[in-house]
Amino acid sequence: MDRKAEINGLNYLLAAHFAPLALDELVVSRRDFPHWMRPDLQTALEGLFFALPNSRFFGARLRNHDFAFRLSDLAEAGDGIVAGPAEYQEVEIGEAQSIRCLTRGLWLGERDGVRFAVLLDVHDGYRGVRARLEIGVGPGEIPARVAAQIADELRTQAGSGASWRGKILTLEAAHDDFDVVPAGLRVEKAAPVRREDIVLPEETLALIERNTLGFAQRAEQLARLGLSARKGVLLYGPPGTGKTLVVRWLAGALDGYTKLIVTAGHYGLLAETFEIARALQPALIVLEDIDLVGGHRDGPWAAGGSTLNMLLNEMDGLAPEARMLFVLTTNRPEVLEPALAARPGRVDQAIEIGLPGEAERCLLVKRYAGGLRVTEGLAADAAGTVGRVSPAFIKELMRRAAQAMLERGGDQALESRDIERAMADMLGAGGRLGARMLGAESTIGFVNAA
Structure with missing residues (x-):
């Protein structure tokens, strides 16, 4: 950079690029990009200017300020806005390499004989961080x-969402002075769950599969037939019965779908979640613990009506051909607002994930035994005696039984007395409240065992 440019700042560079056109004759167009588009916007900008080798780039900053600024600011003479080092932010996209995204910069280039300037500025705006792009050209149609x-x-390239498409995503939340705002996308890296990892009655598992994976495979054909x-x-049932495990299985098995997970602390970001899902469809939106916002509006569990209304409006606002799959989970189906749970087009299928039967409990005993040796007879006896309990209860039961085995100096072979000791602690000493907290429907079992 020459000395004159250094003294006069970016105004001099801009004026020299457009000369003899006066800077106050520039026509500026503006586009705003949501935070999640930044990685693909960065890739698009790099591709654009790679194809224009004579273009020039300058880092930009406001002297003594850190406010957002515009091309109109650069058009004013003075030393307030100067060229400086380019500032970048590393954005994680769930891959080995993050994407280095520019925070602020100015490009000067020429395309098809037309000189232009592009200014990128990333700033905190309404509802979170946004990237603003301004393009300045001379007057005229061309x-x-x-x-x-x-x-x-x-x-087009930024909105393609190539950095995020097909991944399992969660919107990170931040708080401004008045509301919850999006702070970025996070790629969830969970251990894969296979179909055989889920212990449910086969008819229940097949029903889930037909209404999710099977539907997703036929969704495009259904749309061509003029169908939604x-x-x-809706997956409902007591806590600890495996609803989250089913969701993880579906998220991993839905090839080609972008998966967005909405948990309790993120319902304030529904509008942004649906915006991303629409852009990256086909998409799966998981709404966990939907009773937190979908409680009956006239009942004791009623939540803030604005969030429920937003959810209903977003679901109703989707085009019939939109390839969107919703999976809602709840422990309390009885409190759900009928407008959500009892209306086709919002919830088309409700599936109970109930407490496991005796055959499933036997499988769970063996699965959660880890490296312990458990005979078929012991597993069957434990499954029959433990009563109506959740998989989460059985998982904890086996851990406590393992502890009891270690305390007596066992050699990894589980015995009935180890399970009896664990049951006594879980169902006896803890009382009925403790049993319910651990996922037991009844207190049948070795409650009086020594």
């Missing part, structure tokens, strides 16, 4: 067309 082409190309390509499935 420059306007070039500016529109550049903006459309960048928007969106579907809602």
Whole structure:
């Protein structure tokens, strides 16, 4: 950079690029990009200017300030805005390499004989961080067309969501002075769950599969037949019965779908979640513990009506051909608002994930035994005696039985007395409240065992 440019800042560079056109004659168009588009916007910008080798790039900053600024600011003479080191932010996209995203910068280039300037500024705006892109050209139809082409190309590539598509995502939440706002996307890295890892009656598992994976495989064909390509499935049942495990299985098995997980602390970000899902469809939206916002509006469990209304409006606002699959989970189906749970088009299938039967409990005893040796007879006896309990209860039972085995100096072979000791602690000393907390429907078992 020459000495004159250094003294006069970016105004001098901009004026020299457009000369003899006066800077106050520039026509500026503006596009805003949500935070989640930043990685793909960065890739798009790099591709655009790689194809224009004579373009120039400058880092930019406001002297003594850190406010957002515009091309109109650069058009004013003075030393308030200067060229400086480019600042980047590393954005994790769930892969080995993160994407280095520019925070602020100015490009000067020429395309099809039209000189243009592109200014990128990332700032905290309404509802979180946004990237603002301004394109400045001279007056006239041809420059306007070039500016529109550049903006459309960048928007198309940024909106493709290539960095996020097909992954399991959670919107991270932050808090401003008034509301919950999105702070970025996080890629969830969970251990894969196979179908055979889920212990449910085969008819229940097959029903889930038909209404989720099977539907997803046929959604495009259904849309071509003029039928809706969106579907809602409600999984309900007591805590600890495996609803979350089913969700993890579906998230891993839905090839080609982008998966968005909404948990209790993220219902304030429904609008942003649906925006991302629409852009990255086909998409799965998981709404965990839906009773937190979907309680009956006239009942004792009623939640804030605005969140429920937003959810209903977002679901109803999807086009019939939108390839969207909703999976809702709840421990309390009886409190759900009928407008959500009893209306086809929002929830089309309700499936109970109940407490396991005796055959399933026997499988769970052996599965949760880990490295312990458990005979078929012992597993069957434990499954029959433990009564109506959740998989989570059996998992804890086996851990406590293992502890009892270690305390007596056992050699990894589990005995009935180890299970009796664990049952006594869980169902006896803890009382009925403790049993319910651990996922037991009844207190049948070795409650009086020594």
